[in-house]
Amino acid sequence: MDSSNSFFWTFAYDFIRGPMVWAAFIVFFAGTLFQVFRLLSFTKEQPISKLTPGPGRFIPKKADDKGKKDWVMWLKLSIAGVNPFMTIVSTIFHVLLIVMPIFVLGHNILLDNSFGVSFFSLSESVSDFLTIIVILCVAVFLYRRLFLDRVKAITTWSDYLFLSLAAAPFVTGFFAYHQVFENYRLIISLHILSGELMLMAVPFTKFVHMIYSVIIRLTVVSEYSLGRGNRTW
Amino acid sequence: MFWKQSTTGVNTKEVKAILDEKKAKMKLSLKACAHCTLCAESCFLFMGRNKDPKYMPSYKFLNSVGVLYKKKGKVDRLDLGEMRDLIWERCVLCTRCYCPVGIDIPDMIALARRVCRSQGVYPQYERD
Ligand code: HEM
Ligand code: HEM
Numbered sequence: 240m241d242s243s244n245s246f247f248w249t250f251a252y253d254f255i256r257g258p259m260v261w262a263a264f265i266v267f268f269a270g271t272l273f274q275v276f277r278l279l280s281f282t283k284e285q286p287i288s289k290l291t292p293g294p295g296r297f298i299p300k301k302a303d304d305k306g307k308k309d310w311v312m313w314l315k316l317s318i319a320g321v322n323p324f325m326t327i328v329s330t331i332f333h334v335l336l337i338v339m340p341i342f343v344l345g346h347n348i349l350l351d352n353s354f355g356v357s358f359f360s361l362s363e364s365v366s367d368f369l370t371i372i373v374i375l376c377v378a379v380f381l382y383r384r385l386f387l388d389r390v391k392a393i394t395t396w397s398d399y400l401f402l403s404l405a406a407a408p409f410v411t412g413f414f415a416y417h418q419v420f421e422n423y424r425l426i427i428s429l430h431i432l433s434g435e436l437m438l439m440a441v442p443f444t445k446f447v448h449m450i451y452s453v454i455i456r457l458t459v460v461s462e463y464s465l466g467r468g469n470r471t472w
Numbered sequence: 473m474f475w476k477q478s479t480t481g482v483n484t485k486e487v488k489a490i491l492d493e494k495k496a497k498m499k500l501s502l503k504a505c506a507h508c509t510l511c512a513e514s515c516f517l518f519m520g521r522n523k524d525p526k527y528m529p530s531y532k533f534l535n536s537v538g539v540l541y542k543k544k545g546k547v548d549r550l551d552l553g554e555m556r557d558l559i560w561e562r563c564v565l566c567t568r569c570y571c572p573v574g575i576d577i578p579d580m581i582a583l584a585r586r587v588c589r590s591q592g593v594y595p596q597y598e599r600d
């Protein structure tokens with residue numbers, strides 16, 4: 240790094256590790272709250288007595304039988320039954336995407352240094368293994384986007400952008416841990432930057448499906464709602 | 473678009489007014505769609521047409537309502553004609569589509585139908 244650049248780099252490094260972390264978390268939490276209330280404002284509570292949700296619920300055979308739900312049938316008719324492979328890949332991907340950042344040792348050390356609190360940490364070899372699993376899940380998504388006609392039919396450039404953005408913290412975290420490149424500072428800055436961009440993107444981009452799916456499927460009545468929603472669009 | 477689309481024969485103001493009524497819900501739903509195609513199998517027409525991607529629920533709303541909002545209502549007769557084939561011939565609005573994210577697909581297709589109908593675009597059997 241030559242000296243004419245070093246001022247810029249020091250500034251960028253400090254900014255990414257300092258104020259921008261705060262900015263990212265504030266944007267993420269405030270944006271999420273905003274979208275939750277906005278989504279709730281699109282729907283309204285309604286007394287609904289007729290609709291009981293769920294494929295797999297049958298007309299009762301006997302009068303005292305309240306129409307018990309057939310959970311095996313329910314599962315078969317859900318995406319888990321129709322597309323088990325994608326259900327497994329997607330579930331692993333999403334659980335790790337949310338759980339990993341909380342339990343990675345590197346993150347807990349930072350939390351401990353700043354606030355004196357930390358969560359239980361995964362051992363480094365476990366998180367390293369799980370990071371590889373996430374990257375493999377992303378590879379499956381990428382393969383589908385590139386080669387399956389049905390996915391290609393509705394893919395836009397932004398799908399690649401957001402898939403990369405979701406993968407970036409894991410790829411750069413992996414590189415940082417293994418010190419694959421000489422310049423550790425550069426890689427860890429890229430890691431933190433991508434993590435921050437991802438967090439800030441959640442309430443305002445395609446990632447908003449996190450908020451959308453939780454709020455809508457839990458609160459709106461439909462054949463497929465989860466739980467006993469009593470709102471309608 | 474860098475050229476101006478001819479919208480002759482379409483009352484774009486009227487289209488825009490219909491779109492604005494449900495703008496917030498529709499734009500958020502369009503954004504939330506993960507483009508994952510997992511809704512495909514829930515549509516019996518997709519299953520019955522050799523799994524042709526053009527019958528996927530998401531393909532149908534992205535290329536009707538999605539286009540209407542992207543162009544802010546400034547569509548031409550050709551666009552509307554293409555939409556007619558999608559939202560009437562390839563969808564019967566049975567409301568059975570299942571999206572894991574919870575997107576209200578039938579409502580989106582219904583809105584596209586409303587827009588088309590307002591411009592006199594609908595299938596022959598609705599004419600009489
Ligand atoms: C927003 C601020 C963030 C900061 C300051 C940060 C910082 C760090 C640090 C210092 C490490 C340790 C690297 C090493 O061991 O040398 C690390 C690892 C890691 N981070 Fe982050 N990170 C952030 C966001 C994220 C996000 C949002 C995700 C995932 C969604 C993430 C996923 C990971 C993973 C998976 C590892 C471990 C990689 C491995 O062990 O192979 N990070 N992070
Ligand atoms: C509780 C929260 C969430 C739920 C219920 C959820 C649900 C879903 C569903 C149902 C899909 C489509 C199925 C698939 O292709 O895997 C999907 C796709 C996706 N999700 Fe999530 N999601 C959540 C949170 C997130 C977050 C926080 C991110 C990233 C920041 C994210 C990133 C993605 C990506 C990149 C895809 C597209 C994969 C592809 O390209 O096909 N999700 N999500």
Ligand code: SF4
Nearest residue numbers: 505506508509511571
């Ligand atoms: S409508 Fe739902 S299931 Fe269909 S592609 Fe969009 S997010 Fe996936």
Ligand code: SF4
Nearest residue numbers: 515563564566567569
């Ligand atoms: S409403 Fe249309 S897209 Fe949805 S399942 Fe029925 S025919 Fe298919």
